[in-house]
Amino acid sequence: MQYAQLNDARQMPMLGLGTYTLTGARGERIMLEALELGYRLLDTARMYGNEREVGRAVSKSGLSRGEIFVTSKLNAPCASYAGAKGCILQSLETLQMDYVDLMLVHEPYEGAEDMYAALEEAQARGLAKSIGISNFGLGRCTGFYDRVNILPAVNQLENHLRFQQEELVGWLSQRGTVVQAWSPFGAGRGNILSDPVLVETGRRHGKTAAQVALRFLVQRGIAVIPKASSRDRLRQNMEIFDFELNGEEMRTLRAMDRGHSLFSWSWI
Numbered sequence: 001m002q003y004a005q006l007n008d009a010r011q012m013p014m015l016g017l018g019t020y021t022l023t024g025a026r027g028e029r030i031m032l033e034a035l036e037l038g039y040r041l042l043d044t045a046r047m048y049g050n051e052r053e054v055g056r057a058v059s060k061s062g063l064s065r066g067e068i069f070v071t072s073k074l075n076a077p078c079a080s081y082a083g084a085k086g087c088i089l090q091s092l093e094t095l096q097m098d099y100v101d102l103m104l105v106h107e108p109y110e111g112a113e114d115m116y117a118a119l120e121e122a123q124a125r126g127l128a129k130s131i132g133i134s135n136f137g138l139g140r141c142t143g144f145y146d147r148v149n150i151l152p153a154v155n156q157l158e159n160h161l162r163f164q165q166e167e168l169v170g171w172l173s174q175r176g177t178v179v180q181a182w183s184p185f186g187a188g189r190g191n192i193l194s195d196p197v198l199v200e201t202g203r204r205h206g207k208t209a210a211q212v213a214l215r216f217l218v219q220r221g222i223a224v225i226p227k228a229s230s231r232d233r234l235r236q237n238m239e240i241f242d243f244e245l246n247g248e249e250m251r252t253l254r255a256m257d258r259g260h261s262l263f264s265w266s267w268i
């Protein structure tokens, strides 16, 4: 496993399991399987309704709490200072944990600065070891970065071959914020995994298109949280640290960018 260095001196695994739609006994089993295979980061959110399953999988894994990086996110009902404070405690209760490794403001809500003030306090109290944001584009980031006391450690964003967001990624990197890519396969949109360029690049390295899609991101310093349901795919998505794309391959893959989101509800 490789790790990203965060601006608060902590480290975050470059690869984790996205858990959106992994709910109930099936979801918990898949999370547990991922931990058995060597995953050390689980990405959940209040919005996903599966914090309880994440807590159970961590507890059943037999791993110590310190070995696993757990991320959660505050959603719209928490969009005030008092709301966020209550939501953080509620999430910890549901997760059955004393702390989360990373708590994010899920979207650039109007009350995001107030929510973030609650996150800064939670970090000081050890309830959230690292804090950050998600889905904040350049327009929203600039004012936000001027107003907060602690710069976000992470901005979790839509990022994949069809929407590479180079300008935003560069801006965040200059300020020490790590980008973590959600939907690194575009969640099936944009025909990413069937693109002949990707398939051919994978063939040259003895890898699948999915592995190349993830490798492209981690090689740019972007952390990834693909979601997968089968043992084979979970394993496949982990095996991305034993090969390297050369300069020409990276340039060719950069040309797959369409420059816009694949999701109609995107905030960016």
Ligand SMILES: NC(=O)c1ccc[n+]([C@@H]2O[C@H](COP(=O)([O-])OP(=O)(O)OC[C@H]3O[C@@H](n4cnc5c(N)ncnc54)[C@H](OP(=O)(O)O)[C@@H]3O)[C@@H](O)[C@H]2O)c1
Pocket: 017, 018, 019, 020, 021, 043, 044, 106, 134, 135, 156, 157, 181, 182, 183, 184, 185, 186, 187, 188, 193, 208, 210, 211, 225, 226, 227, 228, 229, 230, 233, 234, 236, 237
């Ligand atoms: N912050 C936010 O606003 C936000 C928004 C969206 C998502 N997220 C996070 O990002 C995570 C990942 O995003 P996502 O779930 O939307 O999409 P994704 O990871 O881009 O794609 C998941 C899809 O790819 C398939 N897949 C997984 N591994 C594969 C492989 N090796 N070969 C072929 N297909 C493969 C999965 O199928 P199977 O499941 O059938 O194996 C699933 O249908 C979410 O789970 C969530 O944690 C955050």
